[in-house]
Amino acid sequence: MQEERRLAVLRAIVEDYVATEEPVGSKSLVERHQLNVSPATIRNDMAALEEEGYLHQPHTSAGRVPTDKGYRLFVDRLSTVRPMSSAERRAISSFLDGAVDLDDVVHRSVRLLSQLTRQVAVVQYPTLSRSTVRHIELVALTPSRLLLVLILSTGRVEQRLVELDTELADDDLAALRSRINLAATGELIADAVAALQALAPRAAEPASEQEAGAVLDPAAAVVETLVEAMSDHRSDERIVVGGTANLARYGDSFDTAVRPLLEALEEQVVLLKLLGEATSGGAVTVRIGTEGPYEELSSTSVVATGYGPGDALASLGIVGPTRMDYPGTMAAVRAVARYVSRILDES
Amino acid sequence: MQEERRLAVLRAIVEDYVATEEPVGSKSLVERHQLNVSPATIRNDMAALEEEGYLHQPHTSAGRVPTDKGYRLFVDRLSTVRPMSSAERRAISSFLDGAVDLDDVVHRSVRLLSQLTRQVAVVQYPTLSRSTVRHIELVALTPSRLLLVLILSTGRVEQRLVELDTELADDDLAALRSRINLAATGELIADAVAALQALAPRAAEPASEQEAGAVLDPAAAVVETLVEAMSDHRSDERIVVGGTANLARYGDSFDTAVRPLLEALEEQVVLLKLLGEATSGGAVTVRIGTEGPYEELSSTSVVATGYGPGDALASLGIVGPTRMDYPGTMAAVRAVARYVSRILDES
DNA sequence: GCTTGGCACTCGCGGGAATCGAGTGCCAGG
DNA sequence: CCTGGCACTCGATTCCCGCGAGTGCCAAGC
Numbered sequence: 092m093q094e095e096r097r098l099a100v101l102r103a104i105v106e107d108y109v110a111t112e113e114p115v116g117s118k119s120l121v122e123r124h125q126l127n128v129s130p131a132t133i134r135n136d137m138a139a140l141e142e143e144g145y146l147h148q149p150h151t152s153a154g155r156v157p158t159d160k161g162y163r164l165f166v167d168r169l170s171t172v173r174p175m176s177s178a179e180r181r182a183i184s185s186f187l188d189g190a191v192d193l194d195d196v197v198h199r200s201v202r203l204l205s206q207l208t209r210q211v212a213v214v215q216y217p218t219l220s221r222s223t224v225r226h227i228e229l230v231a232l233t234p235s236r237l238l239l240v241l242i243l244s245t246g247r248v249e250q251r252l253v254e255l256d257t258e259l260a261d262d263d264l265a266a267l268r269s270r271i272n273l274a275a276t277g278e279l280i281a282d283a284v285a286a287l288q289a290l291a292p293r294a295a296e297p298a299s300e301q302e303a304g305a306v307l308d309p310a311a312a313v314v315e316t317l318v319e320a321m322s323d324h325r326s327d328e329r330i331v332v333g334g335t336a337n338l339a340r341y342g343d344s345f346d347t348a349v350r351p352l353l354e355a356l357e358e359q360v361v362l363l364k365l366l367g368e369a370t371s372g373g374a375v376t377v378r379i380g381t382e383g384p385y386e387e388l389s390s391t392s393v394v395a396t397g398y399g400p401g402d403a404l405a406s407l408g409i410v411g412p413t414r415m416d417y418p419g420t421m422a423a424v425r426a427v428a429r430y431v432s433r434i435l436d437e438s
Numbered sequence: 439m440q441e442e443r444r445l446a447v448l449r450a451i452v453e454d455y456v457a458t459e460e461p462v463g464s465k466s467l468v469e470r471h472q473l474n475v476s477p478a479t480i481r482n483d484m485a486a487l488e489e490e491g492y493l494h495q496p497h498t499s500a501g502r503v504p505t506d507k508g509y510r511l512f513v514d515r516l517s518t519v520r521p522m523s524s525a526e527r528r529a530i531s532s533f534l535d536g537a538v539d540l541d542d543v544v545h546r547s548v549r550l551l552s553q554l555t556r557q558v559a560v561v562q563y564p565t566l567s568r569s570t571v572r573h574i575e576l577v578a579l580t581p582s583r584l585l586l587v588l589i590l591s592t593g594r595v596e597q598r599l600v601e602l603d604t605e606l607a608d609d610d611l612a613a614l615r616s617r618i619n620l621a622a623t624g625e626l627i628a629d630a631v632a633a634l635q636a637l638a639p640r641a642a643e644p645a646s647e648q649e650a651g652a653v654l655d656p657a658a659a660v661v662e663t664l665v666e667a668m669s670d671h672r673s674d675e676r677i678v679v680g681g682t683a684n685l686a687r688y689g690d691s692f693d694t695a696v697r698p699l700l701e702a703l704e705e706q707v708v709l710l711k712l713l714g715e716a717t718s719g720g721a722v723t724v725r726i727g728t729e730g731p732y733e734e735l736s737s738t739s740v741v742a743t744g745y746g747p748g749d750a751l752a753s754l755g756i757v758g759p760t761r762m763d764y765p766g767t768m769a770a771v772r773a774v775a776r777y778v779s780r781i782l783d784e785s
Numbered sequence: 786g787c788t789t790g791g792c793a794c795t796c797g798c799g800g801g802a803a804t805c806g807a808g809t810g811c812c813a814g815g
Numbered sequence: 816c817c818t819g820g821c822a823c824t825c826g827a828t829t830c831c832c833g834c835g836a837g838t839g840c841c842a843a844g845c
Binding site for chain 4: 786789792793797798799800801802804806808809810811812813
Binding site: 461464495 | 835838
C-alpha cells in the first residue's frame with residue numbers, strides 16, 4: 092500500500108519538477124495532485140524515497156528533486172509513453188514526405204525532432220555498413236578520366252574521380268560497368284567489397300604496384316577507388332545537429348550544463364558513442380545523467396533510438412537536461428524514427 | 439596633432455577592451471601604452487571622443503568602452519590586418535588539402551575557421567547560380583527508370599530519379615545523353631536551363647501535359663527534372679555552422695547575446711542575409727552591432743567575405759561579439775577564403 | 786593653447802547584517 | 816499508519832555602508 096503511494100509520490104515529484112523547474116515541497120504536492128493524504132504523510136514518504144536514493148534535497152530546507160536513479164525508475168516503471176496525437180502524426184508525415192533526397196530527409200528530421208521536443212536534436216546518417224549497393228555507374232568524362240558514382244540502397248550517393256594511366260574504349264567501359272554491377276549490385280557493402288576485389292585481384296596490393304611504376308589496369312584502378320569509397324568511414328561518422336537554440340531555455344547553469352553540451356555537440360565521436368548505445372533493440376533508449384562514461388554531461392540525458400530496417404541502420408535522438416519531459420520526448424523520438432524508417436524503405 | 443593622438447587613444451582603448459573585457463580608464467591606458475602624456479590629457483581626449491560618439495561609459499564613474507561607431511572607425515582606419523604567420527598558413531593549407539569532396543571542403547572550412555578565430559563560423563555552400571555544368575549523366579537503372587546525375591564545376595553533385603512512361607532503348611539513351619551534354623556542358627546554370635528547354639520545348643508546360651494524361655516524351659521528362667534540379671533553390675540555401683561551443687566564452691550576457699545568436703543561427707534565412715552582404719567586392723566585410731536590420735543581434739558582429747572565382751560563388755565568415763579581435767579575425771577569414779577558393783579552382 | 790597636477794565628486798561593487806519564508810523533521814494524539 | 820502542530824534550518828532577498836576606480840573641472844605651468 093504505502094509502496095504504491097510512494098511510487099505515485101515519486102511520479103508526481105518528477106512531473107511537477109519538470110513542469111516548474113523548482114524543487115517541489117510536500118505542501119504543493121498535495122495541492123496539485125489527488126493524493127488524499129496530508130503533507131506530513133508525504134514528507135514521510137519523501138524521506139523514505141530519499142533514503143533509497145530516488146530523491147535529493149539541494150538544501151536542508153528546500154523541496155525535493157529527483158536523482159538520476161529517480162528519473163530512471165520513472166522512465167522504466169512509472170511513465171506511459173504518451174501516444175502522439177493524430178494532428179502531430181499528420182504534421183510529422185507531411186513534413187517528412189516533402190523530402191527530395193537523403194540529405195533532405197536527414198535535415199528535415201533533425202529540424203522536426205528539435206521542434207517537437209524543444210531540445211537539441213541529433214540525427215546520424217545511415218551507416219554505410221548496413222546498406223546495400225543499388226547501382227554503380229562509370230562515366231567517361233574524357234577517355235582517361237572516369238567518374239564513379241556509387242548509389243546505395245539508403246539513397247546515399249558517393250562519387251569519385253579516377254585518372255587512368257591508359258585510355259579506355261567505350262566497349263571496354265561498358266563491359267567493365269556490367270561486370271562490376273553484376274558483382275556488386277544488391278550486395279551488402281562488405282560483400283560488395285569482397286566481390287569487387289575478387290574481380291581485380293591486382294588491386295589488393297596497389298601500393299607495391301604503384302611504387303613499381305607499373306601501369307595500373309583500368310579495372311584495378313576503378314575497383315581500388317570503389318573499395319576506398321565504400322570503406323570510407325568518414326562518411327559513416329556524419330551527424331547532423333539541430334535546435335541548439337533550445338539550449339537557451341536552460342536558463343540557469345550555463346557553465347555546468349550548456350558549455351559541456353556545446354562542446355560535446357562539436358565532438359562527433361562523443362555524439363556517435365552516445366547515439367551508438369541506442370542502435371540495438373527496437374526500443375527507445377534513455378541515458379540519464381551520469382549513466383555512461385561522460386562526467387561532463389552529468390546533467391544531461393540522451394533519448395535515442397535506431398531507425399531503418401531492423402532499426403539497425405543508424406540512430407537519431409535528442410539531448411537535453413535530465414529534467415525533461417521523458418514521456419513526450421520518447422514518444423516524439425519514436426514517432427520520427429518510425430516515419431524516417433518508412434520513408435527510407437519506400438524510396 | 440591632438441587629432442592624431444585621439445585616434446591613437448581610440449585604438450588603444452579598443453585593443454585594451456578586447457583584451458581585458460573591462461572598461462578601460464585613463465590611468466591604465468597610459469600605463470600600458472607609450473602615449474607620453476598624462477592621464478588628465480587622455481581624459482580630455484576621451485571626453486572629446488565620447489562627444490563624437492566613438493566611446494561610451496557604462497556608468498558615470500567607470501572607464502570607457504568603444505561604441506559600434508568606435509569599432510567601425512577602428513576597423514576602417516586604425517587596424518592593420520595582421521598577416522597570418524607562416525605556421526598558421528601551413529596549418530590552413532594542410533588542413534584543407536586533405537579534403538576529398540565538396541562536402542568535406544565545406545565542413546573542414548567551418549571547423550578551421552571556428553578554431554582559428556575561436557568564434558562561431560558559418561560557411562555557405564557554393565551557389566548554384568554561379569557555377570557551370572561540368573557533366574550530365576543519364577543512367578538507366580531499368581529501361582523505364584533513369585537516374586540523372588548533374589555534376590557542377592564546384593564539385594557539387596545532384597541526382598534525381600525519373601520514371602518514364604515508356605521504355606527507352608540504349609541507343610536512344612546515348613543519343614539523348616549526348617544531345618543534353620552538348621547543350622549544357624560548360625554553361626552557366628541559367629544558360630544551361632535555357633538551352634535545355636530549347637531542346638525539348640514541350641517541357642515548358644509540364645502541368646497541362648500531365649493533366650491531359652498525355653504520354654510525356656522521355657526527353658521532355660528528363661529535361662523537366664534537370665531544370666527542376668538546377669532551379670532548386672533549397673540547395674542554394676545550404677549553410678554549415680560550426681564552433682558553437684565558442685559561445686560558451688561569452689560568459690556574461692547570456693540572454694542578450696547568446697540566445698538571439700543561437701536563434702539566428704538556426705534561421706538560415708537570417709544567416710544568408712548576413713553573409714549575403716559580403717558577397718560583393720573582394721574584401722572582407724565587417725558588420726558591427728546594430729549596423730543592419732537585426733536589432734536582436736545588436737551586440738554581435740559579422741566578419742565575412744566571398745570566396746570562389748571573383749569571390750562571387752558564395753560567402754563564409756564568422757559571427758562573434760562586437761568586442762572581438764578584428765584584425766586577427768579578418769586575417770583568418772581572408773586567409774581561409776583564399777585557400778578555399780584555390781582548392782575549388784584546382785579540383 | 787595645449788598639458789598637467791590637484792581635488793572634489795560619483796557611483797558601482799562587495800561584504801555583512803537583518804529579515805523572510807518555504808520546507809523540513811519530529812512528536813504526540815487519533 | 817496517518818495527521819496536525821511546532822520548533823528549526825537555511826537559502827534567498829533586501830538593505831546598508833565603505834571602498835576605490837575613475838571622472839570632470841580648474842588653475843597653474845610649459
